[in-house]
Amino acid sequence: MPWNECKPMDEKLRFVARLLEGENMAKLCREFGISRPTGYKIFNRYKDSGIAGLDERSRRPYRHANQLPFQIERTIVGIRKKHPTWGAAKIREKLIREYPVIKAPAKSTIHAVIERHGLVASGGFIKTFHRPAKRIGRGISGRKS
Numbered sequence: 001m002p003w004n005e006c007k008p009m010d011e012k013l014r015f016v017a018r019l020l021e022g023e024n025m026a027k028l029c030r031e032f033g034i035s036r037p038t039g040y041k042i043f044n045r046y047k048d049s050g051i052a053g054l055d056e057r058s059r060r061p062y063r064h065a066n067q068l069p070f071q072i073e074r075t076i077v078g079i080r081k082k083h084p085t086w087g088a089a090k091i092r093e094k095l096i097r098e099y100p101v102i103k104a105p106a107k108s109t110i111h112a113v114i115e116r117h118g119l120v121a122s123g124g125f126i127k128t129f130h131r132p133a134k135r136i137g138r139g140i141s142g143r144k145s
Contacts, residue, residue: 012054015039016046068105073113075099080119088114 015032019025019039029039045053072095079091086094088111095104105113114120 008056009054012042012046013051015042016054019043068109068113072102072105076105076110076113077117077119080114080117084119087111 011032015028015034018028025039025043026036029036032039034042042054047053075095076091079094080086083090088107091110091114092104092107095102095110111120
C-alpha cells in the first residue's frame with residue numbers, strides 16, 4: 001500500500017477546520033503531533049489572515065545588524081572611483097574629514113567594499129626573497145674553531 005502524501009497546507013486546514021467545529025485544542029495538538037503553542041499560532045494566523053495566513057512564511061531576516069548602510073557604501077565607491085590610487089586608509093580619513101557626524105567604518109570594511117565592487121587591482125608587486133645571512137665564527141657542530 002503506497003504512502004499517503006500530505007502537504008503542510010492541507011494538514012493545517014484540517015487542523016483549523018476541526019478546531020472551528022469545536023474540538024479541544026490540546027486533544028487536536030496531540031493527534032496532529034504538534035505543541036499547543038504551535039497549534040495556537042496556526043489558529044491565530046488563520047483568524048488574522050484567513051487561509052493566506054496558513055502559508056509558509058519567509059525565514060529571511062528583515063535586516064542585518066552589521067550591514068553597512070548603502071549610503072556610506074555608495075560614498076566609499078564614489079571616493080574610490082574619483083581617486084583610484086587611494087587605499088582604504090586614505091578613503092577612511094577622507095570620510096572622517098568630510099562627514100564627522102558619521103562613524104567611519106574600519107579600514108578592513110572599506111577594503112572589503114571596494115574589493116566587492118571590483119575596484120581593487122590584484123597583486124600589484126612581486127615579493128622578493130632574501131638569502132639567509134651567513135653565520136660567522138661557529139662551525140657546524142657549534143664549537144668555536
